[in-house]
Structures are given as C-alpha cells and as structure tokens.
Amino acid sequence: MRKEMLTGNASAAWGVRLAEVDYIPVYPITPQTEIIETLARWISDGVMDSRFVTMDSEHSMLTAAGSASATGARAFTATSSQGLLYGFEMLYAVAGWRVPLVMVNVSRGLSSPITLEPDHNDVLAARDTGFLQIHCETCQEVLDSILMAYRLAEDKRVLLPIIVNLDGFYLSFTREPVEVPDVERVRNFLPLYQPKHAFFKASQPMAQSAAVLGGSSYSYFKYQMHMASQNALAVYKEVCEEFETRFGRNYDTFEGYMLEDADYVLVMTNSFSTLGKAAVNNARERGINAGLLRLRLVRPFPVADLKAAITGKRAVAVIDQNISIGKGGILHSEIASCLYNEKHRPLLLSFIAGLGGKNISPDEFEFIFNKMIVGVDTGEVETTQLLYTEKEWQEMGRLKGMAGKG
Amino acid sequence: MYRLRFHGRGGQGARVASKVLGTAAFLDGYYAQDFPLYGAERRGAPVAASTRISEEPIMERGVIPEPDIVIVMDETLLQDPLTMPVSGLKQGGIVLINTAHSPAEAKAEYKITAQVLTLDITKIGLDMLGMPILSTLAGGVAARIVGLSEESLKDAVKKVLSEIITDRKLLDKNVAAALYCFNAITPAKIEIKLKTIGTTKKKSTVISLPFEHAAVSSPAINATGNTPLRMTGNWRVFRPVWNYDSCTRCMICVARCPDGCILVNEDDYPYTDYDNCKGCLICIEECPTNSLGKVREVHA
Ligand code: SF4
Ligand code: SF4
Numbered sequence: 001m002r003k004e005m006l007t008g009n010a011s012a013a014w015g016v017r018l019a020e021v022d023y024i025p026v027y028p029i030t031p032q033t034e035i036i037e038t039l040a041r042w043i044s045d046g047v048m049d050s051r052f053v054t055m056d057s058e059h060s061m062l063t064a065a066g067s068a069s070a071t072g073a074r075a076f077t078a079t080s081s082q083g084l085l086y087g088f089e090m091l092y093a094v095a096g097w098r099v100p101l102v103m104v105n106v107s108r109g110l111s112s113p114i115t116l117e118p119d120h121n122d123v124l125a126a127r128d129t130g131f132l133q134i135h136c137e138t139c140q141e142v143l144d145s146i147l148m149a150y151r152l153a154e155d156k157r158v159l160l161p162i163i164v165n166l167d168g169f170y171l172s173f174t175r176e177p178v179e180v181p182d183v184e185r186v187r188n189f190l191p192l193y194q195p196k197h198a199f200f201k202a203s204q205p206m207a208q209s210a211a212v213l214g215g216s217s218y219s220y221f222k223y224q225m226h227m228a229s230q231n232a233l234a235v236y237k238e239v240c241e242e243f244e245t246r247f248g249r250n251y252d253t254f255e256g257y258m259l260e261d262a263d264y265v266l267v268m269t270n271s272f273s274t275l276g277k278a279a280v281n282n283a284r285e286r287g288i289n290a291g292l293l294r295l296r297l298v299r300p301f302p303v304a305d306l307k308a309a310i311t312g313k314r315a316v317a318v319i320d321q322n323i324s325i326g327k328g329g330i331l332h333s334e335i336a337s338c339l340y341n342e343k344h345r346p347l348l349l350s351f352i353a354g355l356g357g358k359n360i361s362p363d364e365f366e367f368i369f370n371k372m373i374v375g376v377d378t379g380e381v382e383t384t385q386l387l388y389t390e391k392e393w394q395e396m397g398r399l400k401g402m403a404g405k406g
Numbered sequence: 407m408y409r410l411r412f413h414g415r416g417g418q419g420a421r422v423a424s425k426v427l428g429t430a431a432f433l434d435g436y437y438a439q440d441f442p443l444y445g446a447e448r449r450g451a452p453v454a455a456s457t458r459i460s461e462e463p464i465m466e467r468g469v470i471p472e473p474d475i476v477i478v479m480d481e482t483l484l485q486d487p488l489t490m491p492v493s494g495l496k497q498g499g500i501v502l503i504n505t506a507h508s509p510a511e512a513k514a515e516y517k518i519t520a521q522v523l524t525l526d527i528t529k530i531g532l533d534m535l536g537m538p539i540l541s542t543l544a545g546g547v548a549a550r551i552v553g554l555s556e557e558s559l560k561d562a563v564k565k566v567l568s569e570i571i572t573d574r575k576l577l578d579k580n581v582a583a584a585l586y587c588f589n590a591i592t593p594a595k596i597e598i599k600l601k602t603i604g605t606t607k608k609k610s611t612v613i614s615l616p617f618e619h620a621a622v623s624s625p626a627i628n629a630t631g632n633t634p635l636r637m638t639g640n641w642r643v644f645r646p647v648w649n650y651d652s653c654t655r656c657m658i659c660v661a662r663c664p665d666g667c668i669l670v671n672e673d674d675y676p677y678t679d680y681d682n683c684k685g686c687l688i689c690i691e692e693c694p695t696n697s698l699g700k701v702r703e704v705h706a
Contacts, residue, residue: 005429385614386614
C-alpha cells in the first residue's frame, strides 16, 4: 500500500489494473481519454496483463465490452458525454444481457452548445437503462468504487452492469492524495472472476437475447432486471461492509456530512459536494444547523436509506447538477417521490447549479440556506431555481454583444 | 492554505508545473491538490493550472478565483484580455513573471500593484534544457516561493517527469534546472499564512434569469468572424529572419509555413507577417539554402 498524487482518471485506471480486468475495448473522448491512455501504457509496458482493443465508435465499444462480459471475461470500458450517447442503444442491450460489465463515465455536459466541463445530464440519461450507478466525490473513491463495482456486478443476486461516475476536469484531471492498495489485498476482496453464469462458450452455439413478442415475456425479463437492481441494495451493503473491514474506508449508499443533527440539508452528488461541505461549515459558523447528504448510489435508488436520513428535517434543498428540460432537477423529482407518503417530510427545495461546470460560490450556497430558512418560516416554496449570479449575467451580456446579439 | 495559479500557453508546461509543485508539497507532508484548466488542446492556447497546499484537508475544487501567488510563464498573457493572469490576486499576494525585465520594469509595464518577482525562465530553459519548456523550472520557482524543501522538489521533478518522458538525460537536466530556478530567486516575504482559511469576500448576488427569445438565446454567433483581430504572433519564443543574400526565392518556405503567414515582396523575396507568425521555425528547417535564422523574442 502506498499513497500518491493521482488524478481521478489515473485513479480509475488503477482500479481497473487492480481488478485485473481481462478485456478493455476503448474509444477516446475528452475528458476520459487519460484513463485509456494510462491503461494502454501499462499494458504495453507489461505491468498489466489485459487485452486492449481500440474500436471504431462507442457503439461498437459497448457491444464488444458487453459481449466479452458474456463470455465470462472481466471487462472494462470508459466513456463520457457525447460518447455515452453515441453508445446509448447498447446500454439497454448490454444491461438486458445481464452481464457484469463495469464502465466509467467521466461526466461532461451535453451538446448543444458543446462544452468540455461537467454536469450530470450524460450519466443521468442512462438512469433507466439497467446499469447500476455509483457517483464519486474524490479520486480515492473512484479507485475504490471500481473494485466494489465488480464485486457487486458479479454477484449472482445482481448480475447487472455498473457505471462508476466521476466529474470531468474537477475530478478527472484533479490530482489529490490517493491510497493505492496492494494487489494481493485486492485479490482477497475481489477474487478472480469465476463466472457460473457466463453464456458464451466455444463450440456451444446459442443466442444472446431472444426476440420476444406479446409483452408478457418482455415484461418478465424487464421486471427481473428491476428486481435484480433492487437486490443490489442489500448486496451493496455487504460489499461496503467487507470493503471497510479490509481497507478501512466506509462507503454507504450516501454520505452524511454533519447530517445527523442538521435541520437544513443540502443534497448533492459527485465532486461539487466538496464545495457543499465547505458551505455547511460556513453555515454552521453563522449558527445555521446545516448538513449535507451526498448521494453515492444513484441506481438502485436507496429509497429507504434516504427516507430514514431526511424525514424529520426542517428543509432539504436538492442541488441538481443537471436539468430535465421542461421539468427541472432530476434528483429533486426522485427524492420528492420517495418522501411523498411520509408524515414528517421536510420542506423540499429545488435548485439547478453547476451546469457545464459552472462554479457554485459561497454566496450561492448562502442564498440556498436563506431560502430554506425563509421557506420554513413562511411555509412557502418556490419552483425550481437556477443559481446564477449578477456578475455572470453581465458577462453573458458581454458575450452576446460579441456574438452580434447586442 | 496557499493557492497558486500558473498561467502559460499550451506546450510550455503550466500543467506539469502545477503537478511538480503539488507533488513536492505532498512529499513535504502537506495536503495538496492540483488542477489544470484548458479548452482546445493546442500549442499556444492559454492554459491555467491551480495548486492548493494546506495543512488541513482541502475543501475546495476547480480553478482558484483568488490566488495568493500567480506564476506567469508567458508574459504576453499579461496583455491578453481573456486571460488576465493577475485577476483576483489577494492583498499581499505575489506575482512571478517569466521575463528578462526587472521587477520594477515589469510592474510599470503591466501596471501591477502587487509584489512582483521576475526570472528569465525561458533563458534558463534554453540554456539548461535546450528548449523553451518551462514546466519543472516554474515548479521549482513556485516551490521556493511557498517554502518547500529542495529535496522534495527534486523527488517531485523525478516522479512527475518519469511518467511522461523516458530520456534519462533530459530528466536529470530538468532536475538541475528546477533546482537552479529554486535557488535563483530570493524567497520573497509572503504575507499570507499557510493557515489562512477562506477567501476575501466579494459578494455575488443570485438573480433570476430572465427569458430571452431564441434569436438571442440560441448558441448561434451572428457576428462575422473576428479571428483576424486576434494576433497570434505574440506566442513566439523565436522569430524567423531572412537573409536575402543567399535566398534563391525557391518558395519552399512559403509553401511549408503551416500558418500561411509567409508572403512575397515586390522583388519576389519571402517575408513573414510577424503579427501572426507563431515561431514554429518550420521555415528554417525547410529552407535548402540556410537563408533563415532565428532571433529570441524579448517582449514588451
Ligand atoms: S516560424 Fe512558422 S509560422 Fe513563422 S513564418 Fe516560419 S513557418 Fe511560418
Ligand atoms: S526556402 Fe529559403 S531559399 Fe527558398 S525562398 Fe525560403 S528563404 Fe529563400
């Protein structure tokens, strides 16, 4: 075991290396490419023993990764943003095959307009596919989550593919100290994959994913996937417990930061949660009983855990770093739906922030806490609001002028 | 916490400089975080990189809006209205500029009120590495300013560079150059303490975004291109110069310039448009009669 400065991308590559993955089909895209470059270098240097194949698109890449997984190989792939969308058809297909593929998505806002910086519309677009989703705040968490993801995906009660998500730039290119465990210790936690359910074998012709008509068999297969995903909640807890015993780091379906005694709670995901935690510290200094809930497991959605964590709070502000155009924040809707039948449900506020990597300043967090306090006092809650500052509006005016829209 | 921002151009090594500093701080036992921000990945484009060094866990991410220390690796960026390297610098902060000028000259030239240090890092790079790549050198300067140890700097240069280059000799030269830079500046008096938390408060007000119709709010650009207004010539480290005595007017340089900046005068001799020539020096490589030479640019 040693500690070193690693980017989120390098941490992902280390997770893949330590998981002793067999097969890695790839296609480059900013800000993910460093992951596959790192793996390619290790494989060519002979320090990693995997088959690395460059593909002609994300669609073929996902097909190859899912197919390899269906032969019983431990497979990995990675993408981001437009690449994820390009392979989208295969996300549903591969999940339906019930194969334990692990994929990293490095979040990046979607076109148009085109950008490089992160928000979660890419990964959340995949929320209904059948892939489980683990979202990470730190580089350490990226490495650890990949190891946990293989354990979870390969469990026979689950057998669904998993996306491990990290933010482009803010994590993918950010270096911070990461503990890299020894491979022997990882092997004890994540033994060699011995597929009892691998479908394809040499000289045994068969068909993957039958055609079904009439709805009842289709419904059967789809609902089986849903139940497998639900099973993953309990299996996830087992995996976390064992991970903590072996490596000393605790990951639950969510992370609570000063949450237990908090009255006013921020809900966030991914790397911007770090900013939220600093805002909680600031709010506490101002005498506000603030806390933060960082959602880690996004699929399956940990309904019971969330209910237990936030019922009884005064107000909860969901900060969605995504936007469902025409509705608002995706996680806000999901959290609202799991609280609806609770008697002591908190006031629920909805904010959109950090789109395309837009910063969330301390003042914007302060604005949210004020809204929560006023909301509790008056009992009134406004609709979804975008966090946008006056200065940003002025800068936008300048850009519009340059674009000939003055 | 120390918050440092490096500003350079693609290819100069701002990203690696921030890594060298981050690694050295980590080896010295601090919490460290480094983060580059760049748009299109091409040579010459402005690149910024941030390094945070702290005795406590770092609760910040992304670009540093209010740095304690700014390292300007390319002084032409000081005149770039889109980059504004010194913006947000805190009271009592330090700017180190890679320039041949003295601190007083640089202060006057660029109208900087903060404490300014100068070092001709490009010259040191050319002398010691044989090329204008400044990553480890700027890392060395920064390590000195924040008071890291020479030993950790040395190890950091080795660690970071061994991940990107295999040339042992070049690596050793980089270690030597980084240490040279480390010792070339007198550690300035830094008024910011490592313990200081938080940033100076500049209030920003949250507004509710007004609706604008699609002719305004779609991401289309109605204005005609303004590329000709953007002078890319200030990226140069060396300028090509022609010697017409030996030039045979073969036009090879004209054809080979990747930026199409070489024109032909009334007497059919080639000359370049220095406003846009980026100094790649391909013309020098290509000239069959060795009629081109190079002269180091000294800006401002
Ligand atoms: S240095 Fe490069 S850009 Fe400048 S004239 Fe020569 S070939 Fe063209
Ligand atoms: S390549 Fe050399 S000889 Fe030919 S035109 Fe250019 S400077 Fe003159």
